[in-house]
Amino acid sequence: MKANYGYKDGSGDFYITIDTDLCNGCGECVNVCPAKLFAVQPDENDPLRDVPTAVVTGENRNKLKYACAQCKPISSRPPLPCVAACKPGAIKHSW
Numbered sequence: 325m326k327a328n329y330g331y332k333d334g335s336g337d338f339y340i341t342i343d344t345d346l347c348n349g350c351g352e353c354v355n356v357c358p359a360k361l362f363a364v365q366p367d368e369n370d371p372l373r374d375v376p377t378a379v380v381t382g383e384n385r386n387k388l389k390y391a392c393a394q395c396k397p398i399s400s401r402p403p404l405p406c407v408a409a410c411k412p413g414a415i416k417h418s419w
Contacts, residue, residue: 325370329380330388330418338388339418340380340406346414349376353415356405359384359391378414392417 330339344367353362361384367373384391395404396419402408406415 327377327379329385331386333389335389337418338392340388340392341416341418342378342380343414343416344370344373344377346412347375347377347410348412348414349378350411351378352409352411353378353406356409358394358405361388361391362406378410392419 325344327342327344328339329342330337332338340361349364351364354360354364361380362378363381364376365379367375367377380388392404395406404417407417
């Protein structure tokens with residue numbers, strides 16, 4: 325399942341998508357995110373899943389445009405830290 329966190333406004337789409345089927349709950353995204361957007365929690369949508377998954381914390385979901393600005397890719401920057409740290413490839417951004 326893909327969990328989308330974020331919003332759309334007049335200036336664009338600002339979503340972080342976490343594929344819960346790929347996420348292994350390692351927490352590397354939590355460690356590398358300078359804005360501290362992520363947490364690892366039990367999968368609230370699948371109570372039978374034993375492995376926790378990464379989530380974007382509630383208070384940050386409506387601030388992604390600004391919170392992620394320091395990492396937002398431009399042509400000369402490497403991939404976003406959370407995307408690069410996620411070995412299973414479970415994290416994607418809309419920008």
